[in-house]
Amino acid sequence: MLNALKGFLLEYAVAVPPLVLSFEFNPQQITRNRSVTITLGSTPATRGGFDFFLPTETPRVSQGVSLEPESFDVEILLDATDRMNDGDPVARSLGIEPELATLRSMVEPKTQGPGGVQMLASLGMGGSRAFQRNESASVLLFVWGTHVLPVFLKTVGVTESAHLPSLIPYRATVKLSLQVIEGSNPFYLMEKVRQTAFAALHTGQAAAAAIGGLL
Numbered sequence: 001m002l003n004a005l006k007g008f009l010l011e012y013a014v015a016v017p018p019l020v021l022s023f024e025f026n027p028q029q030i031t032r033n034r035s036v037t038i039t040l041g042s043t044p045a046t047r048g049g050f051d052f053f054l055p056t057e058t059p060r061v062s063q064g065v066s067l068e069p070e071s072f073d074v075e076i077l078l079d080a081t082d083r084m085n086d087g088d089p090v091a092r093s094l095g096i097e098p099e100l101a102t103l104r105s106m107v108e109p110k111t112q113g114p115g116g117v118q119m120l121a122s123l124g125m126g127g128s129r130a131f132q133r134n135e136s137a138s139v140l141l142f143v144w145g146t147h148v149l150p151v152f153l154k155t156v157g158v159t160e161s162a163h164l165p166s167l168i169p170y171r172a173t174v175k176l177s178l179q180v181i182e183g184s185n186p187f188y189l190m191e192k193v194r195q196t197a198f199a200a201l202h203t204g205q206a207a208a209a210a211i212g213g214l215l
Contacts, residue, residue, distance in 0.1 A: 005185050007076065009106060012150065013118045019138070023076040023174075030144075031073040039064035072142070072151070072178040080170040081162075093188040097169030100158060103174065107153045109135040141187065143177055147194075150187045151178040 006157065011019035020211055052058050077101050083091035110118040110132050123137045125166035142151045155177040 007074075008141070009153070010141045010143065011106065011118075012139045012141050013110070015118055016121075019106055021099060021106070023078060025074065025076040025144075028212055029075040033071045033073070035068045037066045037068065051125055068181050070180040071154075072176075072179065072180070074176045074177050076174050076176065078174055084170060091170070092164075093168075095164055095168040096172060097168055100169070100172070103153075103156050103158075103176075106138055106140060107156050109185075110138055139181060140178075145192065148187050149191055150181040150185055152181060153177075154179055 007025050009019075009021045052061050078096045080088075080091040080095050084095075084135070107119060109121040111121045113119045137152050138152055140151050141150045153176060155175075157175040158172050158188050159174075160169040160172045163169050165211075180188065
């Protein structure tokens, strides 16, 4: 039987140690969303965009376009059953509470402490006003397969399905909503290189197949 694939969320920050969560998941349960906002021509004759005939004329069909950041909806399983059966004392007493606490810490705002080390804003670092607290969301690396993407963790939804006698959960399904941090960071740039290379590979194969179908 093949082992389940592993995924990771890793905090990209000055922290000792950085927050990290390893989990098993089915890649078929990842939902990727990408959308654009298009500004269309609004002349009476062309409500859906300006007229065009040649490929060189198509840029004016939409006079402006803005790309929304890509987002992911991921469902993961946290389960301490195997570790409990192996005699792990932490799993037997705390179940998956450490993993859930890690996710809560990842989604909560941080403040910058001494030496640039990030700490939970709820610990009371900084002043009483927002600009004094200097709060920010954690930058995380979402790792699955050969992909490494910088993301914000926007929502965490936990459905507990099994508990210890102490009512501490040892199995739960967790739904995560992630937003990709796009720009000139090295992780996103590498993903764009991959995207361009794979698109070119597919285009070459599709073109060859199309030409072969015509002959």
